Amino acid sequence: MTVTEVPAKSIASQDPEVAACLDAEFKRQTNTLEMIASENIVSDAVLQAAGSVMTNKYAEGYPGKRYYHGCEQYDVVENLAIDRAKKLFGAEFANVQPHSGTTANQEVFLATVKAGDAVVSLSLAHGGHLSHGHAVNMAGKLYAIHQYGVSRDTERIDFDEVAKLVREHKPKMIITGGSAYPRLIDFDRFRELADEAGAVFLVDMAHFAGLVAGQAIPSPVPVADIVTTTTHKTLRGPRGGLILAKEPFGKSIQKSVFPGMQGGPLMHLVAAKAVAFGEALRPSFKDYAKRVIRNAQLLGEVLAGEGLRLVTGGTDTHLVLVDLTAFGTTGKAASDALEDAGITVNMNMIPFDTRKPTECSGIRIGSPALTSRGMGEDEFRRIGRWIAEVARNTEDKALIARVRSEVGEMASSFPLRAEEN
Numbered sequence: 538m539t540v541t542e543v544p545a546k547s548i549a550s551q552d553p554e555v556a557a558c559l560d561a562e563f564k565r566q567t568n569t570l571e572m573i574a575s576e577n578i579v580s581d582a583v584l585q586a587a588g589s590v591m592t593n594k595y596a597e598g599y600p601g602k603r604y605y606h607g608c609e610q611y612d613v614v615e616n617l618a619i620d621r622a623k624k625l626f627g628a629e630f631a632n633v634q635p636h637s638g639t640t641a642n643q644e645v646f647l648a649t650v651k652a653g654d655a656v657v658s659l660s661l662a663h664g665g666h667l668s669h670g671h672a673v674n675m676a677g678k679l680y681a682i683h684q685y686g687v688s689r690d691t692e693r694i695d696f697d698e699v700a701k702l703v704r705e706h707k708p709k710m711i712i713t714g715g716s717a718y719p720r721l722i723d724f725d726r727f728r729e730l731a732d733e734a735g736a737v738f739l740v741d742m743a744h745f746a747g748l749v750a751g752q753a754i755p756s757p758v759p760v761a762d763i764v765t766t767t768t769h770k771t772l773r774g775p776r777g778g779l780i781l782a783k784e785p786f787g788k789s790i791q792k793s794v795f796p797g798m799q800g801g802p803l804m805h806l807v808a809a810k811a812v813a814f815g816e817a818l819r820p821s822f823k824d825y826a827k828r829v830i831r832n833a834q835l836l837g838e839v840l841a842g843e844g845l846r847l848v849t850g851g852t853d854t855h856l857v858l859v860d861l862t863a864f865g866t867t868g869k870a871a872s873d874a875l876e877d878a879g880i881t882v883n884m885n886m887i888p889f890d891t892r893k894p895t896e897c898s899g900i901r902i903g904s905p906a907l908t909s910r911g912m913g914e915d916e917f918r919r920i921g922r923w924i925a926e927v928a929r930n931t932e933d934k935a936l937i938a939r940v941r942s943e944v945g946e947m948a949s950s951f952p953l954r955a956e957e958n
């Protein structure tokens with residue numbers, strides 16, 4: 538039996554309870570509009586590798602240096618993933634084993650700085666990520682984190698504040714990148730400040746890695762010392778992490794991933810990463826990355842036309858951060874109503890938000906998943922109008938039911954897989 542002959546439905550007879558969950562989730566994803574900016578829909582090939590027999594095996598170590606026998610194919614597949622990642626991003630070094638984006642960041646901390654060292658990073662409240670040193674995260678507890686934000690007027694990274702923090706605290710590492718920052722980041726300015734302080738410069742491109750891979754936006758890889766990413770967002774691979782670096786950092790990163798932070802790698806996901814990187818190397822992925830940005834921009838234009846304010850006034854990437862204040866509603870009320878209407882987004886703080894994190898003034902909306910399903914200009918315009926309609930009328934059950942049925946009709950006419958490429 539080969540991988541393609543494994544019966545896809547066998548779980549239905551083996552475990553009807555779990556099978557029912559999987560079926561229901563398949564239907565939910567098929568019949569609704571997935572607009573969480575950090576999510577995507579993978580190709581059948583990625584899905585197949587992620588659900589393959591490679592889940593059965595321990596492969597602690599690295600290609601050619603495993604602590605277990607029987608790893609011949611694991612070496613081949615991990616080398617494929619490494620070579621493709623390096624080629625895709627023009628990187629000198631790649632480690633494809635990180636279990637997640639958070640783990641990848643922790644592994645970089647472990648490889649480059651010591652407990653108590655000063656680190657400068659973007660705050661969560663202004664679009665950063667927990668793993669860059671929020672007080673509740675391990676990084677926030679172990680390192681002396683100093684966080685910059687965006688400026689009040691432009692809502693873009695406040696480089697005066699970054700420079701001030703760097704000069705005051707002389708950090709060992711400077712981090713940029715985030716989860717809810719819709720604009721391009723000026724990597725060169727960070728590089729200059731990192732050089733001035735003698736700091737390691739880390740870019741976490743988790744959100745926009747696919748746009749970099751598709752050459753739709755500038756790459757941080759030539760500028761930064763180390764670049765981390767998740768593989769499951771715009772990059773359209775399986776859930777997981779990836780670390781890229783300049784060669785001199787390679788050795789310490791290898792050690793910090795294994796044995797420093799992890800045990801056996803999730804080799805079914807390493808195989809799926811290899812597949813995803815292969816897809817991203819194809820010319821059609823460039824077109825995908827461009828369409829992701831175009832669709833997010835179109836959506837932003839429609840929402841702005843409906844009277845909503847976009848944080849920073851728009852987007853250069855795959856996401857828009859929408860301030861709902863003009864509609865007199867909250868991120869929580871709007872995202873709940875949108876879920877009922879079959880449109881999945883998340884509530885999000887906007888910079889200098891006056892509401893509690895459990896309420897929020899904004900929602901974050903992304904285009905990667907629907908672009909993967911093949912949706913384009915017409916669909917994104919319709920979706921923008923639905924979002925505005927629901928956000929304006931979060932208590933109107935009849936309107937929400939009508940939108941839900943229209944959404945279901947449109948969503949189910951697109952396949953639940955990344956377009957063949």
Ligand SMILES: Cc1ncc(COP(=O)(O)O)c(C=O)c1O
Binds near residue numbers: 639668716741742
């Ligand atoms: C910028 C950034 N870094 C890291 C992560 C963490 O990734 P994971 O959820 O795989 O740990 C995220 C997740 O949203 C992210 O947005």
